[in-house]
Amino acid sequence: MNSENDVLRVVGGKPLNGKIKVRGAKNFVSKAMVAALLAPGVSVLKNVPEIRDVHVVSDLLRLHGVNVDVNGADGVVTIDASHVELANVADVDTLSGSSRIPILFSGPLLHRLGEAFIPALGGCAIGGRPIDFHLATLRKLGATVDKEHEDGIHITAPNGLHGAKIHLPYPSVGATEQTLLAAVLAEGKTELSGAAIEPEIMDLVSVLQKMGAVISVDVDRTFRIEGVKELKGFTHTSLTDRIEAASWASAALATHGDIFVKGATQPEMMTFLNVFRKIGGEFDIQDEGIRFWHPGGDLKPVAIETDVHPGFMTDWQQPLVVALTQAKGLSIVHETVYENRFGFTKPLVQMGATVQLYRECLGSLPCRFQQRNYKHSAVIFGPTPLTGRDIDVPDLRGGFSHLIAALAAEGPSTVRGISLIDRGYADFRGKLAALGADFE
Incomplete structure (x- = not known):
């Protein structure tokens, strides 16, 4: 059951530009x-x-x-x-x-x-x-x-x-x-x-x-x-929410935008910032926050493995996978924390992304899901243009990732079940408006 206020209609293809504030984790x-x-x-x-x-x-x-x-x-x-x-x-x-x-x-x-x-x-x-x-x-x-x-x-x-x-x-x-x-x-x-x-x-x-x-x-x-x-x-x-900060950073990359995340801090985000830089994203760390932007040109593919801290956080990979669909070449993501985290890629494929899931461990980390039938590795080939479509939000981080995909895609998308996103992203509609997103 979706009430009207649980649905977001998004017209994508516009860079997200502006300044937002992220509060506690x-x-x-x-x-x-x-x-x-x-x-x-x-x-x-x-x-x-x-x-x-x-x-x-x-x-x-x-x-x-x-x-x-x-x-x-x-x-x-x-x-x-x-x-x-x-x-x-x-x-x-x-x-x-x-x-x-x-x-x-x-x-x-x-x-x-x-x-x-x-x-x-x-x-x-x-x-x-x-x-x-x-x-x-x-x-x-x-x-x-x-x-x-x-x-x-x-x-x-x-x-x-x-x-x-x-x-x-x-x-x-x-x-x-x-x-x-x-x-x-x-x-x-x-x-x-x-x-x-x-x-x-x-x-x-x-x-x-x-x-x-x-x-x-x-x-x-x-x-x-x-x-x-x-x-x-x-x-x-409270310390700042490093998951939300990274989500907006990924949105800047996926939409060719420029977002200043007020409140974002470097120490908790070092692992993310390294990967963001390797992909070709630019960032500038200031006293009151971090500016993330797409500098133009081709994004570069990466191989990442999620892990417990201080490794690459599992909650960071979903929004980043959307940006990787726009990188030139083959990216690999090996998920070692949650076995079913790649369910969110299905709508991305329907929007035009090339993402293949594997049961094998495509990485070097010892992994709990080896020899068990979970599709916990993803290979992403890009860049692929994304086209808007109807999406049902599966979970909190996956839902925000779908929202990023809809914002990066050409044409309109209807995202249903967005109340799930409210669980972890404060006033995300207000922040989208501040960044110039086209939605209702």
Whole structure:
């Protein structure tokens, strides 16, 4: 079902030129809001984007007796977690389908209330993101997990949580966050090896340290957490969303445009910037942001492999693949993080792109999807002119990539299901208008 405001009609073939501002990272802000649950006091989060995920987490916190004030215009969220209570199962359930955040409530709720209820989980359909890592972590820290409920999972910690040695078989971002949020108030020391070290996670560590946590980080992906007795509220300014910044950079490349992304920062984007330069894109790093533009001439093909940080981020490849359809020659993308991330290329092919998918690992990185029937490598041949058409948005990043393709294509396109894009791209219609896009 598509309502009229869930459809965008785009006339492409015009360069995107202008200046836009990108706020805090979707993948950090929601987790910092959950962290506020750990302290019986007031926490203030700044540089918060106006996206749906923020409202979902706000509503989830309110169901647990927390006062949340969201000032969207200023990008400030104030959370008072002085009083926390167990939410009504049915209430939590109505919200759960729209996000994977509820599972991260486990640790904070166990510390504050001794129990937690986690409903069935939602999120983007881009590949398996099982919560087994999460549950195994909680069990190691001393929680009892009851999976008998058809509407969710009941977790208790009758004797409180205690430190443990935990090793993640894969550097899962969610499981790393789960461990950090659960271990900071657990009794004793926790050693987490094989952890994810994304910039968003390091920002979460900064927040927890402000609250009073003791966390050290080793260069070999090991976190050491010394449990403390209590935490206090925090005031923190979120790091910029490096996924959104890279998406607009890719849009500048695909449409032969010139976009200044206010708020974009170099340290978190180094790997992306290297690839952007290799393709032939130009950028200029300034104090208040980064300017990305297409300098004219042919774009160059590249071979990239996605990987966990500090590798090339999986969320960066989808918008970039659209730009690679305009590069002269053969580009190869080997996806090692999510097995079903290339589903979004089908509409690109229908628009005129030449993209072939393979089950083989077309790269040198050790890959979990080897010998398994996932089409997780793509070969893109270009440049191919794209022509507008009707598109149904499959997921958040794929959806934004389709939007870029529609903007780069000649003629009109109808993009349906764009409310999915609202989950991670604040006011993207306003930003498109600021860049001179032709849409309604």
